[in-house]
Amino acid sequence: MRVSREVAEKNRQKVVASSSRLFREQGYDGIGVAALMKAAGLTHGGFYKQFEDKSALVAEATEAALAENRKKWQDVIAASDDKAGEAIASWYLSPLHIDNRSDGCCFAALAAEAPRQGVKVQETFAEALEASVDLLAGPDGNRNEAMRQLSTMVGALVLARAVGSEALAQELLEAAKQKP
Template sequence: MGHSQKEKAASRERVLRIAARKIRAEGVTRPGIADLMKEAGLTHGGFYKHFASRDDLISQAAAVALAEGSAKMERAARKNEREPRAGLIDAYLGKQHRDAPATGCALVTLGAAAGRGDQHFKEAYEKQVRTYLDLLAGLSEDSEEAQAEAMLTLSALVGATLMSRAVADKNLSDELLATVAGLLKNGGSRTSPPAV
């Protein structure tokens, strides 16, 4: 690959990473081409050297944002060697994840957009859902119920994070995270109140 081709590839990758971060934080309708290109240190006119359209960029950036979550989920599971499922739940439903949507799981911010998106967008979203389901099922203690448990867990993780970011009351937000985490780790039983 020639020097200019390497630069073009690096520029394209930089725009994709910036767009991926922005759509996780703001959704797919907010990022404008001019702002993305400026942040990447490129001119607005250079956009079409890299992407066919804004929709093309958003679709590709969404795929990047979704794929970046896999490594984070796996790292979260490995942090607690004795109870990897609990470690993953704690990381996902932690305040740090809630408060940093730009670097958080894209399943939370991109679900509605994927539902309205094109086939490529839906396939990228589905790929990540399946990846997370496989990861969660592999952490399950009950192999017969692993897939169903993984579906319930992933749905609760994404839903609780979405709601905790959306409510105005900080105490309710904290309670949502703590309660759902406690219930997931205790198999749906609330044997002791979660720490808020």
């Protein structure tokens, strides 16, 4: 049945938001439209009134995830007295992040699948990466160093999640924290 525009818009946002978490958890190919709609409390069929097709939702959900990540980074930096790089590192490389795929870093969760998801998604990743590098570098920071730090953090988290062993995972995160 029909609902008011505000409710419809809210429903749409709910689909995007919950999909942004579910994609991070299960991968772009790991979950289908029906399950995504159900998770948002709606039915399968309504999907195509709101989105062109699944890839449109993929693009929007990726944007949402990356925007949410960015906001979190800003909060972490604002709340810390350390330099941006240090503040982010000690928060990002915490063991909690290993299990928190669903609202964790979108780079670590989905960047590996981005090459198969079309130009739009890749552009979104590129913009988000630039933003992250700027945040990491700070006002007078070194762009190269920030890029390297981002790579190290993302790689460490991806590998830590892949190895199963908690001890090895922990070791990876610790190693990534240290400045050589």
